[in-house]
Structure formats: structure tokens, C-alpha cells
Amino acid sequence: MSEPLTTPSRRIGRLSGRGESAVIVLVSLLATAATMFWSYQAKVACGGAPFDAQGRSRNWPAGDGGLIPCYSDLMYLWLGRDINNHVFPYIHGGINPDGTLFGGVVEYPVLSGLFMYLGAIGAHTDTAFFTQSALLLAPFGFAITVMLALMVRWWALLWAATPPLVLYSFHNWELPVVATAVGAIAVMAWGASADPDTGRRRLGVRTSAILAAVLLSIGFCLKLYPGIFVLPLAAYVLTGGAADVRDAARRGLDWAGAAWVAGTAVLTVVAIQLPFMVLGFEGWKAALSFQGRRKADVDTNSIWYWGLRYLTGTTDTYHSLVGVLSPLLVLASFAVAMYLGWRVYKRDGIFPWIGVSGAMLAGFMLFHKVHSPQYTLWLLPFFVLMRVRWQVIVIYLATDVALDLTIFRLFPIRDAGDPLPWWILTGVAGSVWVHAALLVYLIATLARTSLREPLASRLRRPIDANRVEATTAPPTFTGRA
Template identity: 70%
Template sequence: MSASSAAPARLGHALLAGRGRMALILVVSLLATCLTMWWSYQVKLKCGGAPFLDEGRSSHWPVGDPDAVIPCYSDLMYLWIGRDINNHVFPFINGGITPDGKLFGGVVEYPVLSGMLMWLGAIGAHTDTEFFQHSVLLLVPFGLAITVMLALMTRWWVLLWAATPPLVLYAFHNWELPVVATAVGAVAVMAWGSTISPRTGDRRLSVRTAAILAAILLGIGFCLKLYPGFFVLPLAAYVLTYGTSPGPDGAAPLRRTLDWVGAVWVAAAATLTVIAIQAPFMILGFEGWQAALSFQGKRKADVDTNSIWYWGLRHFTGGQNDTYNTLVGLLSPMLIVAAFALAVYLGWRVYQRDGVYPWIEVSASMLAGFMLFHKVHSPQYTLWILPFFVLLQVRWPVIAGYLIADFILDTTIFRLFGIYTSGSPMKWWVITGVNVGVWVHAVLLAYLIFAFVRAPLREPLASFGRRARPSEPDLVTTS
């Protein structure tokens, strides 16, 4: 065999090896995802089952097995009663909120697309357990899709998502998987668009086109659970500054004209997506649509919101009095906005140094700030931040500390709710576990506001967009 024919042969073998390695990663990660989600289903199912009480509520609810390591509690079952889900009322169209803050007429305290998913899950269900099972069927595809996207972008690092406790604890706790899928999907679209087509040698999608598609996904995510909508700002900043590159031999970055038109298109795509989704509900039932917003605006930072405000500030205000509620109402949004501004500023400093705006890193930083300062910090929000541990090179002690604290929090907070409800004596290890989980998370989130922006992307995501060399065929052929 001549040297000229040996080179293509070696490249062909390398291509096959790259595809085989990717296939193995996908199989292993998908099997791990199926196992963790099956485990989650079995854990949560123990809160349901016959015999059933009025309105289809299981007599096992909400305790299940009180000695189980992982509490069976799931918001999916909880939501069955009190929002007309059990009565199969179409959400938001006919309803509102009472003066004392109670929703009625099919209104749920979630954005409209999450409300639609709940309505779909209730079709054909007559008990909380059937509603839970139907909801699981709706959620599973989103969990699998997230695994596939993360595997293609990070290879074996996907196991941080697929084979760690959060997926067991929260896959079927609430409606998190669809919104996480939109956030990860936006990153995946940008990554795939930046890869080099072997046929043309150019990007598969222009930066504007990829960013507009990603913005549409983020707009959909905003209509599921808000937080992906925050990422439109750093994405627009990335498009605005795209085209600059580091100067030769450490010189200052080469700068081109800022793409204001592209940035506006990104913002417009997200905005129009949100309007298109929200408009039918606003037109057909404005009072019901507005009631969901009013509920969140009136929501207090109580024990069930599980935030630093309840576990910290109330000790300095003498409890949950008017002073406490006023301070939370002021400080929470102000600090969230400040955290967003800080993340964008830190990203701009990286752009001035490297010539590329780190939109993924800034998005992660914004999320950390939102989770830290928002008056609601439900344990299942760990599923929001977990993909960024996969995508970014975060220090191992931080990831381990976060996940350990999360497990401690989940296995104590729902026992705490039961103790408060029943009036039973408080157990020292329960209140200690809750405080450990809350404050370890708080400290790590404060650190991550800064650390995320500086964290490099994992491979091969970091190398997408580079022209492939013969030794790196998988960067372009398996994306």
C-alpha cells in the first residue's frame, strides 16, 4: 500500500473508532439514565396506591414509608388536588385568585407550558397515582434527550448527569426535565451549528441562525419555568461580539464591528416566542393568566420555599413579620439583578481578554445568582444547575460538596415538613441536615457566581468550530 492510500485508510479507521466510542458512551449513559429514572419512579410511587380517599387522593399520601432513606414525596402527586387538575379543567382560561391568595378555576402557579403539561398528564387519570404515572411518561423523553445532548457535547462527563443522585431524587419530583431540556438544547444548537461540515468545510449554521434557534428554545423554556429566559442576554452578547479573535503572539484581541442587528434578532426571537405562547392564554382568559403571576408575587419566603431568607434573615427580624416580608420583597429582586449584572460584567472582562464572550459560562453564573437570592429555592432546582457541572470544568470538590449537601437536604427537608404539619417533636438531625444543605448550597452558589465565568468548557464542546485534524475526526463526525 502506498503512502498516499495509507493516509485515507488511517483516517477511515479513526472515524470508525470515533463513532464506536461515541456509540458506547451513548449506550452506557442512556442505560444509566434509565436506571436512575426507574429508581426515582419506584421511590416516588410509594406515596401513592390504593386505597384511595376522596377526589382520588391515596391514603398513603404524603408519608409513604417513614423509614425510607429517600422520602417518597413528589410535587406531581401533590398538585393533583387544589388546582382543578383532578377535575380536568383546562388551565388558566377560567379562573383567578382570591383576595387571600388562593387559586381557583384551573389556574396553577406555574408558567403556561408547565400548566399544559399538567393538564395533559391528567387526561384519563382518576387518582393522584394515575396522574403521577401519566406525568412520568411525559417526562421520560426529556430526561433521555438531555442525556443524549450532554453526551455529544462532553462524552463521559455526561455521567455526572445520568448516574448521580439528583436524577433519582428529582426526575419525577416536579416538572423540571422539560425546562432543563430547553436550556441544554440551546447550548446543543449553538454547539452543533459551530461544528465544521466535512462537505463544505464551513460552519453548519451561521452564528445568527444558530443563536436565533437557541433563543427560541430559551423562550420556550421561559414559558416552562422562567430561568432559561435569563440566558438570552449573554447569548445576545455573544452574537454582538462574535467575529473578534485573540491577536497574534499575545497581542490585544482583533476587533470587528459589533453585530447589533444579530443581537437584536436574538432578543426578538426569544420575545416573539414568549408572546406567541402566552398570547392565547392572555386573550382567552386574562384573569386566570394574570392570577398565576399574582400568586408568585404574593408568595412569602416561608419554610416551604427553603431559601436563605427563611433560614437566615428571619432570625434577625424576630420572625416572619412585616419587616421580614418587606426586606425579602426588596432585597431578593435587587440582589438577583445585581448578580446578573455582575455575571455579564465578568463575562465582558473575559471577552476583552480573550476576544470571545463566554455566554454559556455567564448563563451558569446568572443561574447561580438567581438560585442564591430568589425567595424560593426548591431542592429540585439542583437539576437546573447540574448540566453546567457537566458542561464546564468546575472543581471536583465543589461538585462533590454540592451533591452531598443536596442529598442531605432532600432526605431531611421533607421530613421537616411532616414534623411541622403533625406537631411532632423536632429531631435534631432533621433540622441540622436542612441547615447544612441550605447553607452549603448558599456558600457554593456564591462561589460559583465567579467561578463559572472563569471555568473552561469541557471537551469536545470547547473544540467545536475548529477545523478537524486527521487525529481528531470525532469532533466533526459525531456532533
């Protein structure tokens, strides 16, 4: 008779692997708890009694002047967007001719605005709002850690135990959107992994990609950027996913599967946006109008302000050039990333959708007129999941620390009208341009950068021929018929 599919040795090996995975997850979660607690302690220093009549702490915005600037957008937005008045977002508001928002409108996609509203329930001070928002965000940080640990094991500590999680966990509403992007990759990895009993994929390529597209669309409604990953994901399905490289030339393009991925993404976005559009179209549109009017000033922290401005001055010409060049170059970077990914597909037979997604994100971060420091959390999972050169990672994270320690000291000095110290200007401008150079490098290289193990093997694991034979071969009989 044929050998049983699951032998005792295989079961023992599987249990041993699960035990090691549990240790990795536990250590990574403890590291995440430590870094996020540190982040909370650093940022809450901007709050606390006494409070004014609107619930704004007298400690705002400088706190006690600790090493890590305590400024956070979570606490800042307590006032000015009707969050303190507990107005449900978008439904009743709009935008004034001078560009100020009113009536509960916030300049974020609708699901982030909903998070802000939930964080303010029952809060009457900026500190209470910050604490409740942190409690809403923290589970997403832990979820990201678990997914990364299961995909690349100890490399998850690059997420859990490095400065970005200290600096930005509770600076803005980034953790939920990062969780959707990492979750989409995790779904694709789980679907492509082999079932231990059959040796076959757990989910088909189309099914996995459709589920991932739903997550990316939810991310789009949180902070936009995961939506750009739908294009390389659809290209991955179009080209047949991780089929055997030898079959790449013979298999046709799966246009129907790619259409399912794109269509699912569009329908998910519409389903989330439609209630806000119907109940408060002017408020919903006001958030888009605010972003469209936003200019590349010092608080947008981009190459435009720290580069082009020196050639044109802060003039109408400057703003017009940024308004044209920024979207054109973002789209051009997307096209370059897709082209480089297609070249890899032609060579290897597999479209590297994760690497292309990272390259597209790098292009967006480089050329968009807004580049907030906390966007490092967007990019960090790609450092974890991919074999990016360690020198690039170290330099990027080191200059990110320098940026955070200087830019949030620049704002209060500028607002007071005082001259800026040389070290602050050097820290901000220098960090922006070092990041810009590294982002150019990532655009050019991520498409051909390999994934870390065991993620790489799971996404490209061939079907176990012995198991397939065992499940498909006719049974062997002994004795008489």
C-alpha cells in the same frame, strides 16, 4: 490535482469515532434508565390503593417511610388546582383575595400547566396522574443525556448516574425545562462544529443563536430561568461569537445579530403566552399574582428564611425586606456575571456565554425567595459541561442529598405541631448555607471556567486552512488545455 476533501483514513477515523460515541450514549442511557426507574419507584410509594372519593391515596404523603422521602409535587398537585377535575388551565380561573387559585389555574408558567393537564387526561387517582406525568417527563431526561454525551462524552454520567436524577426526576416538572437549556447549548455546539467535508461551520453564529433563543424562550414558558440566558447569548453574538482571537480587536460589534436574538426570544414568548392571555387573561394573570404574593417561608427553602428571619422574626418587616432585597440582589448578580464575562471577552476575544449563563443561574438560585431542592437539576448540566472543581461538585451533591432526606421529613412534623429533631434542622439549614456559599463561588468563577472537551474545541475550532485552500484554490489541470 488537489487532494480529495475526504480521504479513506479520514472516513475510517470518523466511523471509529461514531462507534465510540454510540457506546458512550448507550451506557449513559442505560444509567439514565436505572436512575429514573429508581426515582419512579421511590416516589410512587406515596400512592396506591386505597383511594378516597377525590382519588387521593391513603398512603399520601408519607408512604411506607422509605429512605428517600416519597413526597412529590406531581402527586401533591392532583388536588387543589382542578387538575383532578380535568379543567384546562388558566382559561376559566383566577385568584381569590386570600391568595388561593381556582378554576384550573396553577402557579407555573403556561407550558408547565399544559403538561399537568396532559398528564391528568384519563387519570382518576393521584397515582395514575403521577405515573402518566412520569411517562411524559422521562423522554426529556433521556434527551438531556444524549445531548450531554455528544457534547462531553463520559462526563454525561455526572448527569445520568448521580443522586439528583434519583431524587428529582419525578419530583416536579423540571426535566422539560432543563432539556430546553441543554438543547440551546447543543444547538450552538452543533452549529459551531466543523462540517467534515468542508471544514467550515455548519451554521452561522446568528442562525445558531436564533435557534437557541427559541429553545430558551420555550424554557422560559416552562420554568422561567432559561430566559435569563438570552442576555449572555445575545452578548456572544454581539461580540462576533468564536471568531479567531487575533481578529477580536478588528471586528465590530454585531448589534443587528444581537437584536435578532433578543427579538426572536421576545416574539417566541409572546406567541406562546398570547393564546392564554386572550382566552383567559384573569387566569393567566392569577399565576403571576400568586408568585408575586408568595412569601419566603419554610417551604421556600431560601437563605432569607434560614438567615434574615433570625434577625427580624417572621414579621411584616421581614417580608418587606425580602420583597425588596431579593429582586435587587438577583439583578446585581446578573450584572456581576455579565461584567465578569465581559472581562473574559476583553482578554480572550470570546464572550463566555455558557459560563455567564451558569453564573446568572447561580445568582438567581441564591437570592430568589424560592429555592426548591429540585433546582439542583437546573445547575447540574453546568457541572457536566464545565471544568468545575470536583470538590465543589462533590460537596454540592452530598449536601443536596442531606437536604432532600431532611426537608421532606420536616414538613409533616411541622404540620403535626411536633418539635423538630436537631438532625432535621441541622440537615436543612446546614445544607442551605453550604449551597449558598458554593453558589457565591460559582457566581465569581463560572465566567472564567473552561468548558470540557470536546465541547470546548467544537465551540472554538478554527477553520481548517488546508480544507479551505482545497475548496477555494483553482483546480490544477494536467495535459493540454
